[in-house]
Amino acid sequence: MSSPTADRSRARILDKQDELRRFRREFAIPNRTQVHSDTLAFPDDASPETSAASQPCTYLCGNSLGLQPTRTATRIQQHLSTWAAQGVQGHFKTLADSPLPTWLDADAKAAEMIAPIVGGETSEVAVMQTLTANLHLLLSAFYRPQADGRHKIILESKAFPSDHFAVETQIRHHGLSVETSMVTVETPFSDGAAITTYDVMSVISQHAADAAVLLLPGIQYYTGELLDISTITNFAHLHGIFVIWDLAHAVGNVPLRLHDWDVDAAVWCSYKYLNSGPGGIGGLFVHTRHSQVTRPITDEKSDTGFTNRLGGWWGNDKATRFVMATKFHPVKGAAGFQLSNPSILDITSLCASLEIFLEAGGVGVLREKSIKLTGFLEGLLNALPDAVRKKFRIITPSDPVQRGAQLSLMLDDGILDAVMDGLLSRSVITDDRKPNVIRVAPTPLYNSYEDCVEFVEVFQEVLEGIGAVGEVSK
Numbered sequence: 001m002s003s004p005t006a007d008r009s010r011a012r013i014l015d016k017q018d019e020l021r022r023f024r025r026e027f028a029i030p031n032r033t034q035v036h037s038d039t040l041a042f043p044d045d046a047s048p049e050t051s052a053a054s055q056p057c058t059y060l061c062g063n064s065l066g067l068q069p070t071r072t073a074t075r076i077q078q079h080l081s082t083w084a085a086q087g088v089q090g091h092f093k094t095l096a097d098s099p100l101p102t103w104l105d106a107d108a109k110a111a112e113m114i115a116p117i118v119g120g121e122t123s124e125v126a127v128m129q130t131l132t133a134n135l136h137l138l139l140s141a142f143y144r145p146q147a148d149g150r151h152k153i154i155l156e157s158k159a160f161p162s163d164h165f166a167v168e169t170q171i172r173h174h175g176l177s178v179e180t181s182m183v184t185v186e187t188p189f190s191d192g193a194a195i196t197t198y199d200v201m202s203v204i205s206q207h208a209a210d211a212a213v214l215l216l217p218g219i220q221y222y223t224g225e226l227l228d229i230s231t232i233t234n235f236a237h238l239h240g241i242f243v244i245w246d247l248a249h250a251v252g253n254v255p256l257r258l259h260d261w262d263v264d265a266a267v268w269c270s271y272k273y274l275n276s277g278p279g280g281i282g283g284l285f286v287h288t289r290h291s292q293v294t295r296p297i298t299d300e301k302s303d304t305g306f307t308n309r310l311g312g313w314w315g316n317d318k319a320t321r322f323v324m325a326t327k328f329h330p331v332k333g334a335a336g337f338q339l340s341n342p343s344i345l346d347i348t349s350l351c352a353s354l355e356i357f358l359e360a361g362g363v364g365v366l367r368e369k370s371i372k373l374t375g376f377l378e379g380l381l382n383a384l385p386d387a388v389r390k391k392f393r394i395i396t397p398s399d400p401v402q403r404g405a406q407l408s409l410m411l412d413d414g415i416l417d418a419v420m421d422g423l424l425s426r427s428v429i430t431d432d433r434k435p436n437v438i439r440v441a442p443t444p445l446y447n448s449y450e451d452c453v454e455f456v457e458v459f460q461e462v463l464e465g466i467g468a469v470g471e472v473s474k
Contacts, residue, residue, distance in 0.1 A: 281343060
């Protein structure tokens, strides 16, 4: 068991050695006054009596909502200035004193920036819509159930609710029964055990003859487990199953190589580790073999040469998009799955954050720090006194290869609300998932080793306080 003083000293040494520490200044970290204020107006002076309150809070919630890059406001203002000064010309007119692309090309620029983060070719990614909308778009294109053949969709039993909703409603949309066409991979959360590759393979083998689609998370939102995307994808393909990955918690968190892993398709949001802002624009990946357009644009036929999908104006080839032709001829690649023109506000916000990823050297560099940072946090938690350790356990895999930045802490029954209230009252921000899990995610772009020490010290104080005053009866 180490001492708080020694832990903090060690953290400060590690922070000083951290080559990525300068990027912390690139983010707006709420201070302690702000997180407890009920208004936008708050004292911001640093007089001695308020200096503690003006210190940054301990924010370990990038797995839920990433912090705002300080340059986001600048990029948004540049967009607003373009709109104000140019009006409709902003769609096509490049401005010499603005780094922003034209609105017509904003989605293409965003795809170019995010392709290395997901490990896809630029043509295989599209920045568009939101995660669940994109999942529905993919299922509408690639889930083609046959009553006497492949009709089942496999997903994990504890998938994020929106994935469940999408699968269930797609099955019903085709006139099928959820009871017979949806198969779940069980994850025994009651024991805190992570889903294993063997579990997934077993279910695939059992339903190989009639499974059409496999939908799994890259990182499981509840446990923080990183699944073996490559191995599972390959095994599913051997059994003729189309594979879609929900990368909400994986994108910007761990290195991805979707093209090389032969993934069929994937979806993600951008407001967690990609820091695009609440409800920010999503994205999707479609492997090049599924997004070819072989029919010449001059061909008048409208039903051949590409995978059918729900079409929209912005997915139409740029050569005819503004001609207002009514023959749908999609852009080659994932961009051909777009519907309406995307929100330029959303794309501008996302790209502001993606600039920082590029400057930091990419996800691979961030992953190196993330492994060390999350490992440091895990070590501090495991070193807590036995009386405290008895009140929680880490259910995220201890092997760094099997997890991202997040550690999920399963608390004793009945104390979650008291613990969360105690953390927040001390300006520590994490999030929880009912009934008894706290998710803690040290994010390498803006979190420090000292943040981890601060969390563990407060966490210990809160757990000891609950035991001492008997706030929770068991």
